[in-house]
Amino acid sequence: MLDFKYRSDVDGLRAVAVVLVLLFHAELGFTGGYIGVDVFFVISGFLITGLIVKQQRAGKFSLANFWSRRIRRILPASVFVVICTLVAGWFLLFPSDYRDLAQSALSQQLMLSNVYFWRNTGYFVGDAELKPLLHTWSLAVEEQFYLFYPFVLVLLRRASDRTLVTLLGLATLVSLLVSQWGVLYHPGATFFLLPTRAWELSLGGLLCFTPPSQLRSRTLAILNVAGLLAICVAAWFFDSTTPFPGFHALLPCLGTAACIYTNAAKLTWCGKLLSARPIVMLGLMSYSLYLWHWPLLAYARYALDGNLPAGVAMTALVVSLLLAYLSWRFVEQPFRKNQFGFANRSLVLGIGGCSMAVVVLAAVVVSSNGFQDRVSEKTLAYRRAKKSIAFVQQVKTADIQRGGVPTFGSDSGKSKCLVWGDSHAMALVPAINAACEQSNIKGFQATYSATAPLLDFVYPTAAGLNDASPVFNDAVVRFAVEQQVDIVILAGVWSQYAENADFESALRNTIKRLRANDIQVAVVLDVVSHDADITLTLAHRASRSQDTANVGASDDAYQSKNRECNDVIFKVAEGEAFVIEPRNALTNRDSFWPAQVDDVVLYRDGYHLSIEGALRLTPMFVTLFASIQKDIVAVNMYD
Known part of the structure; x- marks a missing residue:
């Protein structure tokens, strides 16, 4: 089993993933940049599996502590961004769109935004690019994975590594095959839902059970470069017409797995590059950056009637970077490290209370139909034509x-x-x-x-x-x-x-x-x-x-x-x-x-x-x- 420790190169890999996503969403190149999300999935599966198994073997794992850490890691930043997005929507969105935003916010807080967007829109089609919380579908996939996956590892805690790898490998294969079938017959559901994405996370989990490499440093370096190239090739050559995820997702996912594995024992020169301080810093902020960039881009498009000039896109990304740093520094880190001095239970309850406040706020917006009195009847009629x-x-x-x-x-x-x-x-x-x-x-x-x-x-x-x-x-x-x-x-x-x-x-x-x-x-x-x-x-x-x-x-x-x-x-x-x-x-x-x-x-x-x-x-x-x-x-x- 790979030694589970902090990996600066993995944070660097996160930076690569988020940059690809940002450039794709801002229409600044990399037509397949959406595969950055798949890179995140593999990384998440690797880290979560390693954390759980390490604690299990030390006799320190508990579901309550695991979910408490996940709540402190995920919810504070997402709740803060959703609140800011809802407030901005009051000023920027017409009532029908404001109501739709509130519905998506409600789904996001209930960890169902992937289901919501599957049922109500697509990722590449229609007016999806005007939905300020569309990007939260991937958070819902991870959150749903975090809910059920620990139970699997708890049930199998006494199983041998061989048994665990066999069962996890079978689950990965089945999910992949279902994903490939789904892209042909149910592409929308396949893109958004957990069963057809789970293999990407479990692939990362399987990495934890690979034996330390006996390959020469030169060979590992070549594999590391090949892995990065696989990610970049997918990001450059894939586009909205590529059947995805399915077998096509193997390219970036296996590339990510190669990058993680080849740097497990000792950093290759490529791993050292990924571990450079500026890149690692971007990786540390990647979650907040991912959260902030899409609402800004969506609101920019909305204000410009669906268009996004390159200059506006670049400005939005710069603002996203600034907000991401502030969010990481003053929201993510304090809650994650519990710098407030509260008891863990009280802190988690407080975060849950903030989440419920968002649910109530969103429900009020939905029940009021987006507060139609904010605009004239003529304006309502024009937008109602949508x-x-x-x-x-x-x-x-x-x-x-x-x-x-x-x-x-x-x-x-x-x-x-x-x-x-x-x-x-x-x-x-x-x-x-x-x-x-x-x-x-x-x-x-x-x-x-x-x-x-x-x-x-x-x-x-x-x-x-x-x-x-x-x-x-x-x-x-x-x-x-x-x-x-x-x-x-x-x-x-x-x-x-x-x-x-x-x-x-x-x-x-x-x-x-x-x-x-x-x-x-x-x-x-x-x-x-x-x-x-x-x-x-x-x-x-x-x-x-x-x-x-x-x-x-x-x-x-x-x-x-x-x-x-x-x-x-x-x-x-x-x-x-x-x-x-x-x-x-x-x-x-x-x-x-x-x-x-x-x-x-x-x-x-x-x-x-x-x-x-x-x-x-x-x-x-x-x-x-x-x-x-x-x-x-x-x-x-x-x-």
Whole structure:
């Protein structure tokens, strides 16, 4: 078993991890910098296992003392940061967002923020970057691990090292395999939840039972460098489209394990570098730095309508570093070392009382709906459009295969339509639903975010089905044939999918297969993408009594992004499919795409239509269905 002692190089490794996370979150490089969290997990598993086993063998371990130390180590700084974040939210956030912040704060104090963010958002998608406490998901994973893991070691305290390593190794392997399965079929849950992350912590735990190395110093130094390179390679080459954690997480985790192991007996030259005083100091502050950086970045983005210029990001990181030092010096250290002179029990109870105060404060904010009286009704209405969502359905392949897809429109309709596409297709369903009700048509919905409605086509994204897309899309076509659907409506963010060289052939083959089964096809062109979160821009302008009529995008901006993919769509659809162009209903006489008309917001973010915006397209779909019912084939609805 490795000798358990203070390791300055491990603090240096923490510094590497937190820097990678910060640069990634600030969009200043390292698109895979999120793997810094995985480095933290391995380190935590190593340190916690070593601490518990060492105390057990000395006959000094108790669960009460262990949890007391964890409480003093984790809660004071996190409670302080959450309180500051809630106070700042009063001044910076609109009521609906303030309520959401309070809900996340409540979950964080209950050690469930990973579950909260899994259920309510994603890590790489949507408006996640505007959530000030999103980063606390990783704290919840560790806290949950600290709750159950000591029980395992207590139950196995009389077991031999061989038995303990065998059982811990099996648990690690099972968690890893489940994680790999999960990234393919349940990526959101896999990213956030403990069962698919536990292997990273237990991998660190297994390190404690490795025998001292008999390798030569030169060999250890090479392995140490290889470990650091593995971490840096993952941080540099991974991105939001990398299926993660799963097997991909092995690279940074094994790299971390190599760094820890190779410096166990004697520091290599790389270990000495990690042990340099400035790096170690950064590692000592890494917890506070991790806590502070994300709320500052999230609030900066929020104030700038979702944008984060590099200068602002760097300023936020500098401020984070200053706050981290103050937090480490005056919050972390005093509570961790009990510099107050209180009895340990009293100190823990006091920390628990502060945590409960946060729970009460958060509950008050939630119950008051974020204190809506702070802003005008017009401002509320603009930001409320963020919630203008209907028919958002992440339909699973298994549901399609068994015929259990969501329906809309007229249940008694003899004609049938199927909406197939990504979240942009979901945003159109309110209009298609209204047209179906008017035209007595039954609608089916087969949609999944960031997944192109194209056969044998894969476009890697953070939120999509990725490699599982072909099976999903083939199931959609089979469903359409079995249900004798009259028309399939394809919609998606075509400009992104068109980046793939196979886009044109995939679209052609998709339309061809549907038409071969006597199913008509309509392709809906995409809407404009704005440079910012529209609801935030409008709400900020309204709160400052500024004009909102000129908020939107020019048609030139739309054309520069969509002209090429639209040309491909028109070419492929000619004589084979309908083409519907939303721009005819969403632009004004000046060819401008307004964000709102008569204070009605047309978009719920920068690129998805709101319900009200979608309903402006209803007449187009009514016309489409009328053409279908008159057996008018291959009509091009482009003006």
